Structure formats: structure tokens, C-alpha cells
Amino acid sequence: MTPEEVAFQDRIDRNEKIEPKEWMPDGYRKTLIRQIGQHAHSEIVGQLPEGNWITRAPTLERKAILLAKVQDEAGHGLYLYSAAETLGVSRDELLEALHAGKMKYSSIFNYPTLTWADMGAVGWLVDGAAIMNQVPLQRTSYGPYSRAMIRICKEESFHQRQGYDIMMKMCAGTPEQKAMAQDALNRFWYPALMMFGPSDKDSVHSAQSMAWRIKMNTNDELRQKFVDQTVPQAKFLGLTVPDPDLQWNEEKGGHDFSEPDWSEFYAVLAGNGPCNAERLGARVKAWDDGAWFREGLMAHAAKHSGGRVAAE
Amino acid sequence: MTPEEVAFQDRIDRNEKIEPKEWMPDGYRKTLIRQIGQHAHSEIVGQLPEGNWITRAPTLERKAILLAKVQDEAGHGLYLYSAAETLGVSRDELLEALHAGKMKYSSIFNYPTLTWADMGAVGWLVDGAAIMNQVPLQRTSYGPYSRAMIRICKEESFHQRQGYDIMMKMCAGTPEQKAMAQDALNRFWYPALMMFGPSDKDSVHSAQSMAWRIKMNTNDELRQKFVDQTVPQAKFLGLTVPDPDLQWNEEKGGHDFSEPDWSEFYAVLAGNGPCNAERLGARVKAWDDGAWFREGLMAHAAKHSGGRVAAE
Amino acid sequence: QPEFTEWLQRVGDNCLILGHRLSEWCGHGPALEEDIAIANQSLDLIGQCQLWLGLAAEVEGRGRSADDLAYLRDVLAFRNVVLVERPNGDFGQTLMRQFLFDAFHLELLRGLESSTDARVADIASKAVKEVAYHLERSADLVIRLGDGTADSHARMQKALDLLFPYTGEMFADDATDRAMANAGIAPLPSTLKPAWDAVVAEVLTAASLTHPGEVWQHGTTGTGGGKRGIHSEHLGYLLAEMQFLQRAYPGATW
């Protein structure tokens, strides 16, 4: 390590926040750009599975709640792209990388939402898993990222409660509704467990990120925490977690549970999930279809930049 | 009249059929092309209002019946374009004129189909009015047209019965269904009366067409016949014809009835019906979207015209 | 009373159907900021629809709820103008539809603030602030896109020409409207036209768009028009989607 790097690591170890204009190692910057960018992409791609049910929400109130939620996700995307921009990469560059398939988004969004119960399961399990990841990141070393996370976490926990509320209504509803809820849990349980990523005990990459306080916990720690939190919630709903080997382990003070099928994880990551083509296709189409709109606004701003403040 | 014209008119007056290769006056040819072309266009544009309910038909049997009916209309289009082609105009030329707005189709198809009862009303009233026009045309002077009409009339009367059958089911059904049926009659009654065109007592054009046996009855005759046929059918259904002045006139042996709003007729004709833009737009889009398909087939046929019989 | 219910459904259905159309954009907008803004307007409109249809159900007095009206009426019972059920088209068409409606909507709500019915006045004074902002935004975007690139100009002109024939219905008075005006509940729609004309003319000029002039107006003659329940073919599809769960699982709680 160079003296600069040592000093940088000391600041991190003292829990100081790193701010945009300050010196940082190249690797730190690059890792953050990748991580924040992927997170931002996940927010906007994550609009799609839930967006799929906005026009079919069963009541006006549910429609409004879901729409507000999906809108919040777009807002989270905004915060995060802004945080990434402080590291010297523009939103358009990040989007270009997404559209070209060079940057990823969370694989969970490559699963379809097939019934209204999925709106519950996504809120409960997917937002639940996301929060598990994000809460510690409020204390991450990079200032703008940390502040974005603080705003996002507040809203996410609200979303998770809304999701759980949908599940409660479904489970207290008709037999068909209860069956839908169980089916949604069956389909989203393992994909939710996959959200924490494969076990990272042997990953050098993870170790460096943890030293930099970009990653705050191991994937396995978070997964365990998620299972321990979620299992009693499922019980409360009267639903069965689709894992015959799930049981409480008194000794370790947590549940034993089955690993997800990691070959499925890698398949989805490689582009072979049920909805990869549709999700990326929808984003690319929105971008391409909107080109004339963005260009129109820029042209107008350019024409009038003398007289009035540029609009973009 | 030239001697040729006199001889031609004599043949017509003797009820002889005129065949494609035979001499005919230019006006006869032109009028026929316009009339047969418009009729052909009406068949294919007429697919759209009923096509609008194929994917929402209430039972598998109704779906099959409706689909078969709309398919028949495409078939009628084919017969009629073929009949027109014997007069020296190609199907593509006729379609081009349709798409450019230079040729018309029956204005009735510029009204929307809003409920399933409209599938009944269209069959009963629109096909009913069409048959009223077409039955006499089986005896028209131009051979290919007459033969096309004979084939078409057979199917049309079948369609009309199917439409009436839908109305019967609706009228014998729930109060909501009966209300839908009444609403459909309310919306389609006057447009159906308009299908015969304005009174043609003063039209020279009509007189010539009648002399040529291209037009067999006056518009008013056909309209009267339609009303007299339809009113008892409505009564049988328990529906009210939306005309407070409708009543039986013993003296003339027919019903007195209110004229439709001819200003509406001319507005729709001028392109201002509720669906003009949509109907023509749908046809143009189908044609444009299908260009690559037609060109692909032609290119293939050209490549293989040596070895195998051209496919088109 | 039946006229009041009828009229409340007109106001509420406009919000419901336009709000629904806007919600179709969610996740597919041309820029993140637009995605958020459109969702916001959709939310405002759905919120207003809950109030208007809630009041409609209350006035009707048959024990129905706003949700019952939204999810259990079939197409002939809807009372929105055809303009708001027009398909989204490209984003320019969505914005133009929004502008043409917002300009009407704002005038209407301003008029309703002094309604003799306190409940109507209450809802209006809540909604008027939201809608003033909608209009500000849609007018601004129409101007910027009309006066943007040649392409954006052409798209906005096309959108205008396409949608303008559906604006007349908003200002066509009928018996229901007259009953509301006589009771002092609502302004006569035709009285809102001069103010709307002025806003539209001003914005179109700033946008360098050509006013379509006196063109045919759907739903203002004969028996048609969404206010009288005669819609376009698009509404049925919208409802089939929107109402699916309530129709498929009658009586369930969500």
C-alpha cells in the first residue's frame, strides 16, 4: 500500500466518510461505481415486475399504493445515479452499459409476477432481502452512497410492510387467495435467498470490499438473518416455507435451511432467467422510444439558453 | 347512343349476362369497378368491428362462429376483388385507392362495437340490410359480379341468422343482457337505415345504373323493405325500435318511419364517423406491416421460378 | 339526485380513466424524471377519482362504494369523455392529451370551488392545486417539444391534430349539465370554453404549433359521446384488464 492508501484506509477504519472530491484509490472508485450503478439499475428494472400489476390492481387504494411504490423505486434510481455521478460517471453512461448488457441488475427481477399475491411476496421477500443488504450500507464509507441509503431504507421498510400487508389480506381471504399467497411464497423463496449472492467466504473481492466498508456483512450472514426474520413471519401468515429441511437450530441460534439451486442463479445471471430478455428489452425500448423526447427538450433548451434557464 | 351501346343495352334488357372479354361502355366498366371495389373494401374493413370481439367472445362456440363469420367476410373480399379484376383493375390498385382514401367502404363500419350484443346487432341489422341490397344483385347484368353475389348471399343469410340468434339469447338472458341488446339496437338502427343511401329519386346516376342492371332497386324501396322485415323481428325479441314515429300504414302496406339524420351520414362519409381513422388506420397498418412478408414471398417465387411453380 | 350521481360519475370517471392511462407508462417513460412525474399525476387523479366516485356512491344511496363503481360497472355505464380513454400513443400524444384535458380540468375545478354543494367545493379545492400543477407541467412540455427539434415538433402537431376532435365533448352541455348548473352545483361546460380556448391558443402559439381550427368534434352531435356512455372501442379493453381481479374473485377482500 502507498502512503496515500494507508491514510485512506485509516480514515475508513476511523469510520470517516469519504466525500466526492477527496482522494480515493482507483479500485475503490471502480468498485463503488459498479456497485452503486448496479443498485440503481436494479431499482429501475425493478419497476417492471411490479409495474406489471398496476393496471390490474384490485382496488383503487391498492392501485395507488402500488403505483406510489413503483414510483419510489424510480426515485431510488435517481438518488443512486446521482450518487454514482459524484464518482465521475454520468447517468447516460451507466444506462448505456445497462442497455448493452455490460452492467447487471439484481437477478430477482428476471422472475415473472404472475398473480396479485406476487405483489405481496415481492414487497415482503424481495424488499425484505434488499433491506437486509441496505441497512448496513447506511454506514458505508462513501458519503453520498451512505446518504442515499439512508433515504432509501426509510422507504423500503415501508414498502416491505405494504407487501406483508397484502400477504396478510390474501392469507385471511378466500381459499383461492390463500393458495395464491402460498404459490407466491413457493416461487419467490429461493430467488429471494439468492439475492444475497453465493457464499463469499473464499472471495478476495469481498474481503477488499469489506475492508473498504463498501460491503458490510458476508452474504451468508445476511442470508441467515433474512431466513431467521422471515420464517416466523411466514408462520404468522399460516404459510409453509417450501423447504422440507428448514428447522430451528438451537445451538447456532438460527435456522438450518436448504441452499438455493445455485445453477439456476448462474443461469439467470447468464441471461437465461424467465424474463431477462423482456426486462432488458422493456428498458431499451423505453429509452429508444424516448430519444425524440429527450432530444426535443435539449434542442429547446439550447435555443433558449440565452433567454431562459436551460431546462435540463 | 352509338350502335354498340344500343346493342349492349338490348342485351341487358334481354337479361343476358355480360362477360369479361365482351364489349362494354366505359361508364359501365367504371361504375362497376367502383361499386364492386367498394363492396370488396366493405368486406375487409367490415372484418374489423366484429373482429374487435373475437378475443372476447363469451364461449368457445361463439368464438368459433364469430371467427368463421369474419373469415367469410375476408373470403367475400376475395371473390369481389377477383370479380373486379375481370374488369382490368388489380387488387393492389384497388387497395391502394382504399388506403389513399380515394375509394370508400360502407359507412356502417365506422361505428364502434361496444358490447357483445353488437355482434348480434351487426349480424341481424347490418348483414340484414346488406342482404337486402345483395339479393337483387344476384341478377345483376355483369356475369362475374352476379356469380360472386350468389355465393355471398348464401353465406350472408347464414350470418344474419347467427346474429339474430345472438340477439335472441341476449333477450332471453339476464336483465343486463337484455339491456345490452336494446342498447345495440338503439345504436345500430339508424346507421342500418343509412346503409341504403339517401333517397335517390332525383339521381341521374342511379337511373343509369338501374338501366344497366347494376342497381336493381331504389334506395327507398330497399329501406322500406328492410324496415318492414325488421320491425316484427324486433317485436319478437321484445325490443323497441328507437323511433317514436314508427307505425304500420295500412294503406301503403308498410311502415311509416323516421328518416335517419342525414347530416350524420354525410359527416361519417366525410371521414368524421367515430371510427373512420381507426378503421382505415388498421387496414393501412396491416398492409404496411405485411410488406416485408409479401416481398419475401415474391422474392422466393422469383428465385425458384425456374425450378418450381411460382407460389404467388 | 340521479343527475347529480350521473354528473359525479362523469367527473370521477375522467380522473379514473386518465389516471389509469397514465399509470400504463410507469416504468416505461422516456426519462426517469418523466416516469416519476407521470406516476405522480396518475396518483393525483386516482386520489381525486376516489373522492368523486365516493361521493357519487354516497349520493346514489344504493350502498355502493367508489371501488364498486370503478370495478363493477361495464363499459356502457362509464361516463368519462372519450379523450381520456384514447390510447397513450407516443409520449407526445400522452402529453398533448394531458394538456388538452388539464386546461379544461383546471377551469372546471375553479368553477366547482364555489359549488353550492359543500362536498363538491371541498373536493374541488383540494384537487385544484394538484391540477394547476398538472397544467403547468403539461403546458410547459408541449411548448418545449413543439419548439424543440423538427421531429418533436412534427410529433406534437400530429398529436394535436389527432386529439383535438375529442375536445369538443368536454364543453357540450346536456340536460345533466344544465340541471347541475341550475342547482348551482357546477358551471355549465360551455361557459368554460373561452378560458380554455385562450389557454390553448397561448400555449400552441408558444409551442409554434398550428391550431387545428374549427374541426369536427366527436360526441357533440347525435347520440354519441362518452358522457352519454357511448365510448370508443378502447375502453372495453382497458376495463377488462383493470377489473379482472374484482370480476374473477367476486366479494374477495384485497
Next chain:
Amino acid sequence: QPEFTEWLQRVGDNCLILGHRLSEWCGHGPALEEDIAIANQSLDLIGQCQLWLGLAAEVEGRGRSADDLAYLRDVLAFRNVVLVERPNGDFGQTLMRQFLFDAFHLELLRGLESSTDARVADIASKAVKEVAYHLERSADLVIRLGDGTADSHARMQKALDLLFPYTGEMFADDATDRAMANAGIAPLPSTLKPAWDAVVAEVLTAASLTHPGEVWQHGTTGTGGGKRGIHSEHLGYLLAEMQFLQRAYPGATW
């Protein structure tokens, strides 16, 4: 018995959903002849679906009808392969989907002609003639368009690449399939693959299209796949439209 009902729904739902998709083209085809031909195939498939779902309802013995199965099941209860619910796309995608399915469908029906269940054999021997003609037609068009213009070639290749990952599900055996095979009711799907492979290879060669090779196949691993009721997001929209009247007016006669 439950396996038999389940299996009959798979066969019937394939016909229903593909027939429905084809019917969406009616009035919008690229040429009049195509419009008619596609409607014809749609009619054949809907007719077959009535027989298969009718038998499914009979075997189930709960007093339901083919219409009940078509119109009153929600998305999780449908058993068609995901391939047939794929959106129509351009006409090339519709034709490619049709070809890939027809080639499977014909092999299946040939196998079913010697079913130990006489009712199954009866339906199959009626349907096999129709489907032989479907395949003849779709294969011919795939060849002509693949070997047509550069544009038509590119579209067909794109359609093939897009749809091929959904073909594996047709040949994936599961417990239901094995139960049917053991009872002699139906051939094991995987046994139909060699014949399908041969037809596909031959037609793609004649069409000068590139076989996608061993690509990922959806619904063949894990828990997904339409045969097990895990569909794409497209099916829900299709059903909302298709089932609207039966859902909105329960118990009515049409």
C-alpha cells in the same frame, strides 16, 4: 385420473391459447389469403380445444364443461406450454411459433392415434389431418420467407432465435407424462423429439436459416414451465381479455 385430467388440459390448453393468439390476427393479416388461412387454423385449434377440454371435464367428473375450463380458470391453472402464449410479434414470429409447435403437435397426434383410450384416439385421428395441413403450410412459409429477401430472412432468423428457447418444454417428461405413457394413453414427450428434430433441421436448411443449436431451454429445469402452471407474464393479460364476459356476467347464457 387426476393425471389424465391434468394431461388433457395440457393438450387442450395448447390448442386454446394458440388458437386465441392466431385469432388476434383476424382482419390484420399481411394479405387476404393469409388472413383466411390463419383464421382457419385458429378455428381448427379452437375446435380441437373444445374436444380436449370437454374430455378433460368429463374425466375430471366434477360437472364442469369445456367452457368452464376455458373461461373460469385463472392463470396458475392453465397448462399450456409457454411457447404458445408468446405474443404474436410480427407475422414471421407468428409463423415460426406455428411451425415449431405444428411439428411437435403432429408427432404427438400421430402417437395419440394409437392411444389405449378410445376417446383420445378418436380426437387425435380427427385432429391429425388438420394439423398435418397446418404443418405443411407453416413449414412452406418458413422456407419461402427464410429464403426470400434479406429482410424476410433476417426476420425469420430473429423469430427462430427468439422462440427456440421455448421449444424444449414440449419434450420435457414429468410424472404426469410418465403416468400417461405407462397407461398407454400418450407417448412420452421426449420420444417425439428425434422426429421433431429431423423436421426442424430439414425445414431450417431449406429455409437457409441457422439452427440455434443447444441453447438454454425455458421450463425444463427447476420448477418453472407452463405445463406446471408457471407461465410468462403475457398469459394473464390474454385471459383478462378472453374471460371478461364470463367473469363479468357469471352464469349468463350466450
